[in-house]
Amino acid sequence: MKPGFVQRWQMDRRNLLGDIAGGFAGLALAQLLAREACSAEKPRHDFNGGLHHFARARRVIQLFMNGGASPMDTFDYKPQLEKLHGQKLGPSQKPEGFTAMPGALMKSPFAFKQHGQSGRWVSSVFPEQAKLVDQMAFLMAMQSKTNVHGQGAYLMTSGFILPGFPCMGSWISYALGNLKDNLPTFVVLPDARGLPYNQQGCFSAGFLPAIHQGTVIQAGASQPIPDLFPPKGTFTNATLDSDGLGLLGALNQSHANRHPGDSRLASRISSYELAGKMQLAAPEAFDVMRESATIRKAFGLEDKTTEDFGRRCLLATRLVERGVRFVQVWSGPQGATNNWDNHGSIPNELPPIAQSVDRPIAALLQELKARGLDKDTLVVWTTEFGRTPFQQGSTGRDHNGGSFVSWLWGAGIKAGTAYGQSDDWGYQALADKTTGHDMHATILHLLGIDHEKLTVRHNGIDRRLTDVHGQVIREILA
Numbered sequence: 001m002k003p004g005f006v007q008r009w010q011m012d013r014r015n016l017l018g019d020i021a022g023g024f025a026g027l028a029l030a031q032l033l034a035r036e037a038c039s040a041e042k043p044r045h046d047f048n049g050g051l052h053h054f055a056r057a058r059r060v061i062q063l064f065m066n067g068g069a070s071p072m073d074t075f076d077y078k079p080q081l082e083k084l085h086g087q088k089l090g091p092s093q094k095p096e097g098f099t100a101m102p103g104a105l106m107k108s109p110f111a112f113k114q115h116g117q118s119g120r121w122v123s124s125v126f127p128e129q130a131k132l133v134d135q136m137a138f139l140m141a142m143q144s145k146t147n148v149h150g151q152g153a154y155l156m157t158s159g160f161i162l163p164g165f166p167c168m169g170s171w172i173s174y175a176l177g178n179l180k181d182n183l184p185t186f187v188v189l190p191d192a193r194g195l196p197y198n199q200q201g202c203f204s205a206g207f208l209p210a211i212h213q214g215t216v217i218q219a220g221a222s223q224p225i226p227d228l229f230p231p232k233g234t235f236t237n238a239t240l241d242s243d244g245l246g247l248l249g250a251l252n253q254s255h256a257n258r259h260p261g262d263s264r265l266a267s268r269i270s271s272y273e274l275a276g277k278m279q280l281a282a283p284e285a286f287d288v289m290r291e292s293a294t295i296r297k298a299f300g301l302e303d304k305t306t307e308d309f310g311r312r313c314l315l316a317t318r319l320v321e322r323g324v325r326f327v328q329v330w331s332g333p334q335g336a337t338n339n340w341d342n343h344g345s346i347p348n349e350l351p352p353i354a355q356s357v358d359r360p361i362a363a364l365l366q367e368l369k370a371r372g373l374d375k376d377t378l379v380v381w382t383t384e385f386g387r388t389p390f391q392q393g394s395t396g397r398d399h400n401g402g403s404f405v406s407w408l409w410g411a412g413i414k415a416g417t418a419y420g421q422s423d424d425w426g427y428q429a430l431a432d433k434t435t436g437h438d439m440h441a442t443i444l445h446l447l448g449i450d451h452e453k454l455t456v457r458h459n460g461i462d463r464r465l466t467d468v469h470g471q472v473i474r475e476i477l478a
Contacts, residue, residue, distance in 0.1 A: 050448015051175050056412030056478075057378040057446040058179065059320045059327075060172065063313075063361060064156075066196040066332040067149070067341030070387040070397055071405040072426040073108045073350055076140060077121035080424040081107040081389055090390045090427075097147020098398045099343065103391030105425065109347040118416040125354035128362035134416040135365065136407040137476035141420030141429035144385040144401030144436065149197040149334070149341070152384030152401065156436045157202045159465045166206035168440055169326040171465045172447060173212040174205075175454050180323030183285060184215035187319055187327045189312040192220050194333030197384075203328065207458045210264050214328065217286070219312045224286050285322050288314045298363040305352070310360035317367050320377055331357050340383060343396040365409055374410050378446055382406040382439070389425040402428040406439060412446040414478045437470035445472045 048055045072078045090102035110123040116134035146152050151161040158165040166174070169186040178185040188203045196202055203214030217224045288296065288311055299314045300306025309331055316327040332339025332353060342349040361381070368374050386404030387397035403422040409415075420432040441451040444465065451470055455462040 047448050049176065049179075052450040052453055053448050055446070055448030056376075057410065057443075058376040059325050059373075059378070060169075060443060060447070061316050061320060061364070061377065061379045062168075062326070062328045063357075063364075063379065063381045064196070064328060064330050065340045065357070065381070065383040066153070066191070066330055066334070067339035067383070068152070068385050068387055068399055069340045069383040069404070070342060070346060070350060071403060071422070072387075072389055073110055073346055073397075074123050074126060074354070075121070075138065075405045075407075076403075076422055076426050077112040077123070078108070078389065078422075078424065078426045081105055081426070084425075090388075095147065097401070098388070100392050100398060102388060102398065103393070105389055106346075106391040106395065106397070109395070110350075116416065118418070120416075120418065125351055126358050128358045132362055132365055132409075136409045137413045137415065138418040139406045139408075139420055139434050139439070139473065139476070140418050141422050141431060141433045142382075142386075142404050142406055142435065142439070143429045143433050144404070147385065147399040147401045149384060149399070152399075153197045153202050156382060156384050156439075158204075158206065159437055159440055159467050159469075163198065163201050163204070164206055165204075165463070166208045166212065166465070167203055167214070168443065168465060169203060169214055169328060170205040170208050170212040171454065172326050172444075172449075174208050174456075175444075175449055176325060176447065178323070179325055183282065183319065183322055183324050185325045186212065186214045187316075187324050188214035188216045189219050189315060189327065189329045190216060191330050191333045191339075192218070192308045193338055194335070196330050196332070197334040199334075207463070208456065217315075219286070219288075219315050220308060224282075285318055286315065288318065291318075295363075295367065298359075298367070300359045300363070303359075305356050306359050309357050310363065313360040313364040314367075317364060317371070317373070320368075321371060321373060342387065343392055343398065345393075345395045346387075346397055347395055349396075368410070376411050378411050378413070378443065379409040380406065380439070380443065381408075386426070389427050400427065403430075408442075408476065412478055414476050417476050419473060419475045432475075434473055435469065437466045438473050440465050441470035442473045442476070446477075 047053055049058050072081060084105045085107040086104050088104050090105070094101050108123060110125055112121050112123050114120065115122055115130040118134050120133035120138065122130035122133060144152050144155060146155060146161055154163060155161050157167040173185040190196065200216065203216065205213035284290070291314060295314070296302065300310035301314070312329050316329055319327050336343065338353070340353055365379065368377055368379070383404060385399060385401040388400045390398070392398045403426055420434055421430050422428065423430045444451045444454065451464060451466045455464045
């Protein structure tokens with residue numbers, strides 16, 4: 001690219017922003033330019049990168065167990081279920097969102113033991129995570145307002161049960177921007193077997209500028225980001241590239257003049273600029289084989305069961321180390337199999353999916369700590385809702401938004417703690433209930449963001465990630 005064209009392109013881009021400044025996209029993009037200008041001169045404040053107050057965390061890794069992980073078979077030990085096993089004590093009518101009538105109470109088929117100085121109960125399906133419970137903070141009484149997968153996934157990612165709203169990663173990207181400009185701010189690492197419920201809706205920017213949507217990377221593919229490089233044998237060269245970019249710049253300017261309120265063009269321009277920088281940074285960042293054999297083995301890359309999730313956890317480590325702000329790692333695709341939606345058989349379906357993530361998650365936490373990234377990285381383990389203490393069929397469990405478990409680890413977290421309690425069956429949250437809105441408020445708080453102040457005017461309403469809800473869960477903060 002010729003220096004003269006670079007200068008003209010920068011001027012055209014700023015003219016573009018000025019042309020659309022009357023709309024919402026212009027405001028957002030102008031904010032980004034202002035942030036770039038400020039960072040080039042001096043920091044805006046001494047908040048450690050936070051927007052409203054001092055930030056304890058600067059980056060987040062979200063581990064999402066797609067399908068509804070069963071709490072009473074993983075982290076929420078319920079001895080009462082052993083005593084009442086087989087008794088029909090559930091609701092007499094099918095609750096909304098259940099896929100079948102509740103059966104008899106069913107004890108967990110897995111042995112529970114206490115671990116660490118905190119004495120946290122963990123089932124045998126998570127032997128590796130069990131060793132690290134003294135580093136985690138558990139939310140033992142989370143609730144969802146829905147028993148439906150799609151709505152539950154939207155609620156836990158965007159704060160709303162309907163599509164069209166920005167997800168948490170997009171809000172964080174919008175509020176804080178990138179840490180480095182050669183990799184995406186928000187990266188999504190889906191299961192190799194497919195996308196989660198709602199497809200890409202769970203990583204959508206909604207009504208925020210499109211630049212803030214998640215960048216989906218297929219970690220196991222030969223080209224994790226398609227079309228980042230021109231195909232071999234292409235006829236392009238430096239001169240043709242320069243001429244083509246000049247024509248593209250003119251067309252972009254013309255389009256912007258005709259569509260002043262559309263953020264998609266600015267997003268496309270930014271994505272192309274990022275792609276150019278990623279051609280240098282991405283090959284090294286995405287190549288997990290550069291890690292030592294010892295590290296690759298710790299993440300389970302040599303085991304078919306753990307290879308996919310382990311590769312993505314190792315990639316998440318490398319990405320946050322290189323400045324990616326928010327990384328989302330999904331376990332399980334949508335559908336009735338190969339995920340945490342264990343309707344058919346808890347004894348047969350839960351162990352394989354749990355085994356696929358347990359060792360990689362433990363390795364992720366240990367490696368982040370070994371690299372000193374625990375000081376400013378937050379890791380969040382969650383799911384969209386829990387499962388019933390009642391049988392479905394013979395040994396399955398149905399959807400249940402009444403109570404489920406999540407945990408947080410890393411920057412700003414009070415290690416070895418737990419907050420909240422479900423009832424004796426694990427059916428409903430009983431004490432110190434928390435919601436996805438509370439979790440989002442807490443994550444934003446650790447990033448230096450006041451969730452009530454991070455708002456965007458949309459269709460006459462000041463929208464925010466936490467809607468009109470959410471309280472920071474200070475009991476789990478250091």
